[in-house]
Amino acid sequence: MFDGKKIGEIGEGYREWADKLEPKLARRPERKADFINTSGIPIKRVYTPLDVADFDYMRELGLPGEYPFTRGVQPTMYRGRLWTMRQYAGFATAEDTNRRYRFLLEQGQTGLSVAFDLPTQIGYDSDHPLAQGEVGKVGVAIDSLKDMEILFDQIPLDKVSTSMTINAPAAVLLAMYIAVAERQGVSSKQLRGTIQNDVLKEYSARGTYIFPPQPSMRIITDIFSFCSQEVPQWNTISISGYHIREAGSTAVQEVAFTLADGIAYVEAAISAGLDVDEFAPRLSFFFNAHLDFFEEIAKFRAARRLWSKIMQERFKAKDSRSMMMRFHTQTAGCTLTAQQPKNNIVRVAFQALSAVLGGTQSLHTNSMDEAFCLPSEEAVQIALRTQQLIGYESGATETVDPLGGSYYIEELTREILDRAQNYIDKIDELGGAAAAIEKGFIQREIQDSAYRYQREIEKDERVVVGVNRFQVEEESAKDLLRVDPTVRLSQMERLKALRLERDNGRVKAILSELRRAAEGNENLMPLILDAVRAYATLGETCDALRDVFGEYQAVSTIGG
Amino acid sequence: MDDKRRIRVLAAKPGLDGHDRGIKVIANALMDAGMEVIYTGLRQSPEQIVEAAIQEDVDVIVLSILSGAHDFLFPRIMELLREKGVNDVLVIGGGIIPDEDIPSLKEIGIAEIFGPGTYTDDIVRYIKDNLKR
Structure with a gap:
C-alpha cells in the first residue's frame, strides 16, 4: 500500500525509534514480558505500514x-x-x-x-x-x-x-x-x-x-x-x-x-x-x-x-x-x-x-x-x-x-x-x-x-474484574425469574388432550410412511410437514426417525 | 482414607444439559491434582449416575448442571444414594445455581455448591479436606 521509497523511510524511522526506546525500557519495563491474545498471537508494541507493506x-x-x-x-x-x-x-x-x-x-x-x-x-x-x-x-x-x-x-x-x-x-x-x-x-x-x-x-x-x-x-x-x-x-x-x-x-x-x-x-x-x-x-x-x-x-x-x-x-x-x-x-x-x-x-x-x-x-x-x-x-x-x-x-x-x-x-x-x-x-x-x-x-x-x-x-495472568481483582462483598441476587415447575404438568395435560382429539390413525399412517422414507433416500421434509399438520408430536416424529437412524454415542475425551 | 489409594471422583452431567466446559475443566484440574476421575459424559439419568458411583467405588461425586434442572435432579440423585445405602461419598455440585437454592440443596446432603468464578484449586482443597472416607 506504500511505495518502496516510503517504506524505506518508515523502516529507518522505526529503527531509530526502537533504538531510543531500548534504554527507557530497561529502566521502566512494560506491564508484561509478553503480550499475547487468546489465539496465542503475539501482539507487537506498535503496528506500522511495515506490517502491511506487502498488502494487496x-x-x-x-x-x-x-x-x-x-x-x-x-x-x-x-x-x-x-x-x-x-x-x-x-x-x-x-x-x-x-x-x-x-x-x-x-x-x-x-x-x-x-x-x-x-x-x-x-x-x-x-x-x-x-x-x-x-x-x-x-x-x-x-x-x-x-x-x-x-x-x-x-x-x-x-x-x-x-x-x-x-x-x-x-x-x-x-x-x-x-x-x-x-x-x-x-x-x-x-x-x-x-x-x-x-x-x-x-x-x-x-x-x-x-x-x-x-x-x-x-x-x-x-x-x-x-x-x-x-x-x-x-x-x-x-x-x-x-x-x-x-x-x-x-x-x-x-x-x-x-x-x-x-x-x-x-x-x-x-x-x-x-x-x-x-x-x-x-x-x-x-x-x-x-x-x-x-x-x-x-x-x-x-x-x-x-x-x-x-x-x-x-x-x-x-x-x-x-x-x-x-x-x-x-x-x-x-x-x-x-x-x-x-x-x-x-x-x-x-x-x-x-x-x-x-x-x-x-x-x-x-x-x-x-x-x-x-x-x-x-x-x-x-x-x-x-x-x-x-x-x-x-x-x-x-x-x-x-x-x-x-x-x-x-x-x-x-x-x-x-x-x-x-x-x-x-x-x-x-x-x-x-x-x-x-x-x-x-x-x-x-x-x-x-x-x-x-x-x-x-494464576492471575488474566484479570477478570470482580472475580480475581477488584472484588467486593456482595449480597446475593433476589427476585430471580424462575420457571414454574408445574409447566411440565400443564404440557402433559395438553399432550393428553391432543392425543384424544386428533386423528390417531392418520398420525400412525404418516409416521410409518416416514419410517419407510427414512430407510430409503427420498426427501423427508414433505412427510415431516404432513406429520406436523396432522398434529404428530415432536417426540413421535423424532422417535420414528430414531427407529431407523439410531442415536449418536459420544466419544470420551477425558482421561486416558 | 487409605493413603495408598488415590481419590476417586465421578464427574457427572445429569439431565439433558450439554454445557460441559466447566465439568471438563474441573475433571482436568482434579486429575492434575492426582485424583482419578471418571467422567460420565452428557445426558446421564440419576439412576445411571448412582449406578456408576457404586460400580466405580468413588469417594466423590461432582455434579454439574447449567440448565436449571438441579431442583429436580440433585434431590433425585441424593434420594437414590440414600436408598442404596451410600452415605460415605462426598457429593458436591456446581453450575448456574441461584444462591437462594443452596440451603435446600445442602439440607438434602449436597456438601457444597460451587458457582461461576470458582477456582479449581479451591475445589481440589475442598475435596481433600472433606472426604468422608
Whole structure:
C-alpha cells in the first residue's frame, strides 16, 4: 500500500525509534514480558505500514459487498439498514414466551429468536421420563403444532423474521413454522428466518445431538434441497462458532472449526447432487463476540475473507452470494460474571460494538443477569438498548468497516486467517470435520483451550474484574425469574388432550410412511410437514426417525 | 482414607444439559491434582449416575448442571444414594445455581455448591479436606 521509497523511510524511522526506546525500557519495563491474545498471537508494541507493506488491497480487502467481502457483505452496510436486533428468548410455556416476544417487538426489536427447552431440542415430548426437571427451563416447551400456534399468536409471520435455535429436530420445527404460517394465510415462500440446523457443532461443543453424523447430514441436505424450492428466503443453516467459543476455544479455533463444519455441509450437499449455487446463498453463520475487542473485529473480517476463498477456490461457486458470509453474533455468555453483575452491561456493550465493527448482520446482546438466571424484563431491555445506543448514537454505523486499513486490524485479520487455514488443513488430513469429531480431535482442542484459559485466571495472568481483582462483598441476587415447575404438568395435560382429539390413525399412517422414507433416500421434509399438520408430536416424529437412524454415542475425551 | 489409594471422583452431567466446559475443566484440574476421575459424559439419568458411583467405588461425586434442572435432579440423585445405602461419598455440585437454592440443596446432603468464578484449586482443597472416607 506504500511505495518502496516510503517504506524505506518508515523502516529507518522505526529503527531509530526502537533504538531510543531500548534504554527507557530497561529502566521502566512494560506491564508484561509478553503480550499475547487468546489465539496465542503475539501482539507487537506498535503496528506500522511495515506490517502491511506487502498488502494487496484488492486481493485481500476489496470493496464492501464484493469479493473477498473482508469489508462487509453489503456495499452500504449500516448506512443502508442497521443489523437486525434479535434477542434470544424463550421460557416456560408458549403463552409465556409469546408475551415476551410481543414485549420485545414493542420495545423496537426487529426480529425474533426462539429459545427451546432441552427436551424440545433433543426431540422428547414434555411427558418423556428424561424431560423431568427440564421442561420450560432454558427455553419454551414445544410438543406439537398446537404449542407453535400459541407461540406465534398475533405475530404476523409475513412481517417478522424468526431465528430458531434448533438443530437435531430442525426439520420438525421448521415444518411447524411453515404450518403455522399456512394457518395465518402466509405462503412458505414469504417466510424469512433461520434454523440453526448445525449438528456437527452439537457433537463437538453444544450437546443436543440425536442421530449419528451420517443420517444427520442427510436430514440437513434434505432441508437445503426442500427450502431452495419451497422456502427460498429461509436461512437453512446457521453454522455456529458461538458454542465452540463458549465451550472454551480460542478465536482462531472458532473460525477454523466453524468453517470446517461449513465445508462438511457443502460437501455433503454436493454429494447429494445439489448444485453449489443452488443452496450456498442460504447458508448463514453465527459467531461469538468475546472480550478482546480488536481480536474479535479481526476475527469477523478474517472469517468472511476465508469463507469467500473456500467457496470460490474449493467449491467453484459462481454466484457471488454463495461466497458471501452473512452472520449473526451473540455476545459471549461465558464472560458474564455472577460477581458485580452490573459490570456485565459494560462487557456486553463493547462486545456488541466489536460485532458491529466486524460487520454482523444480526445481533443478540446478553442480559447482565444471565450468569445466574434467566434474564428479567429490565435486564433484557438494557441489553436491547445497548444495541440501539450503538446503532443510533455511537456513530459507528456511519461508514463501512471503519477500522479497515488499521495496521493492527489488517495484520491481525491476516494472522487469524492463516492460523485458521492451518487448522482446516489439519482437519482435512483427518478426513474432514465429522471424522475429526469422531476422533475427538476438535473436542480435545477446545477443552485444552478452556483449561488453559481457566488456569490463566487462577494464576492471575488474566484479570477478570470482580472475580480475581477488584472484588467486593456482595449480597446475593433476589427476585430471580424462575420457571414454574408445574409447566411440565400443564404440557402433559395438553399432550393428553391432543392425543384424544386428533386423528390417531392418520398420525400412525404418516409416521410409518416416514419410517419407510427414512430407510430409503427420498426427501423427508414433505412427510415431516404432513406429520406436523396432522398434529404428530415432536417426540413421535423424532422417535420414528430414531427407529431407523439410531442415536449418536459420544466419544470420551477425558482421561486416558 | 487409605493413603495408598488415590481419590476417586465421578464427574457427572445429569439431565439433558450439554454445557460441559466447566465439568471438563474441573475433571482436568482434579486429575492434575492426582485424583482419578471418571467422567460420565452428557445426558446421564440419576439412576445411571448412582449406578456408576457404586460400580466405580468413588469417594466423590461432582455434579454439574447449567440448565436449571438441579431442583429436580440433585434431590433425585441424593434420594437414590440414600436408598442404596451410600452415605460415605462426598457429593458436591456446581453450575448456574441461584444462591437462594443452596440451603435446600445442602439440607438434602449436597456438601457444597460451587458457582461461576470458582477456582479449581479451591475445589481440589475442598475435596481433600472433606472426604468422608
